[in-house]
Amino acid sequence: MDPVSTTTPPASFAPSLEVSGLAYAYPDGHQALFGVDLSIERGERVALLGPNGAGKTTLVLHLNGILEAGAGSVAVAGLPVAKENLAEIRRKVGIVFQDPDDQLFMPTVREDVAFGPAAAGLRGAELTERVTEALERVGMAGFADRPPHHLSFGQRRRVAVATVLAMRPEILVLDEPSSNLDPASRRELADILRSLDVTVLMVTHDLPYALELCPRSVVLSGGVLVADGGTQELLCDEELMRSHRLELPFGFDPRSVSLPV
Numbered sequence: 001m002d003p004v005s006t007t008t009p010p011a012s013f014a015p016s017l018e019v020s021g022l023a024y025a026y027p028d029g030h031q032a033l034f035g036v037d038l039s040i041e042r043g044e045r046v047a048l049l050g051p052n053g054a055g056k057t058t059l060v061l062h063l064n065g066i067l068e069a070g071a072g073s074v075a076v077a078g079l080p081v082a083k084e085n086l087a088e089i090r091r092k093v094g095i096v097f098q099d100p101d102d103q104l105f106m107p108t109v110r111e112d113v114a115f116g117p118a119a120a121g122l123r124g125a126e127l128t129e130r131v132t133e134a135l136e137r138v139g140m141a142g143f144a145d146r147p148p149h150h151l152s153f154g155q156r157r158r159v160a161v162a163t164v165l166a167m168r169p170e171i172l173v174l175d176e177p178s179s180n181l182d183p184a185s186r187r188e189l190a191d192i193l194r195s196l197d198v199t200v201l202m203v204t205h206d207l208p209y210a211l212e213l214c215p216r217s218v219v220l221s222g223g224v225l226v227a228d229g230g231t232q233e234l235l236c237d238e239e240l241m242r243s244h245r246l247e248l249p250f251g252f253d254p255r256s257v258s259l260p261v
């Protein structure tokens with residue numbers, strides 16, 4: 001048997017995300033991650049929970065190679081996150097930042113959504129189709145010719161999601177997707193995210209939102225992955241919640257929510 005085939009699964013069978021023994025210290029010496037292991041299968045929606053300073057952003061910045069692992073490895077759909085693969089990795093890992101204005105800078109919504117695919121070489125009808133599809137998936141097709149700065153915050157967040165979906169990413173990473181959204185916009189975004197056929201990793205302090213959207217959660221605390229399991233099960237674990245400064249809103253009962261699939 002070919003020895004390579006026993007250690008390197010074909011990309012189509014590899015998990016969307018495989019983080020192994022990831023450790024990282026910032027240049028000032030602060031150790032932010034200590035040997036994190038995390039595997040996410042295709043199509044899973046996973047919430048990344050943890051108190052302030054846990055290392056969540058540090059972990060996310062490793063997924064598309066903004067930070068380089070001190071030790072351990074990260075692979076996206078079987079492709080190692082390494083300098084020689086960065087262009088491909090950045091097409092596969094779509095990050096939606098907390099502030100949509102960090103991602104929207106073109107005169108119109110259409111141009112913002114077209115920016116990534118055009119930079120990747122798409123032109124003409126293929127590019128138009130990609131933009132239309134992404135805007136339809138977030139319910140913003142009717143806004144293509146509007147300047148992003150004329151849209152509401154919730155609409156801008158949806159366009160930011162479309163800019164990332166237009167790249168047809170392997171994994172969609174969202175940083176606090178529910179922040180600053182009113183209840184209706186929050187629900188609409190949840191419906192959109194549930195409808196997508198893509199792997200989702202969502203960083204959030206909004207525990208009810210994690211429960212609503214993600215069947216699975218992982219808890220990072222002090223740079224260590226301290227829990228990995230069903231979101232409802234984790235949120236019902238009072239000792240886990242208390243010891244990692246995770247708090248549910250007053251009166252919220254995680255058992256009362258009908259679970260996502």
Ligand SMILES: Nc1ncnc2c1ncn2[C@@H]1O[C@H](COP(=O)(O)OP(=O)(O)OP(=O)(O)O)[C@@H](O)[C@H]1O
Nearest residue numbers: 026028030032050051052053054055056057058059
């Ligand atoms: N550029 C940096 N240099 C040194 N230390 C840093 C740097 N950025 C973050 N840290 C430290 O690394 C640790 C992890 O930070 P990180 O931003 O990853 O946490 P987080 O879980 O995303 O927090 P939050 O929920 O507050 O966004 C913290 O102790 C933080 O102070």
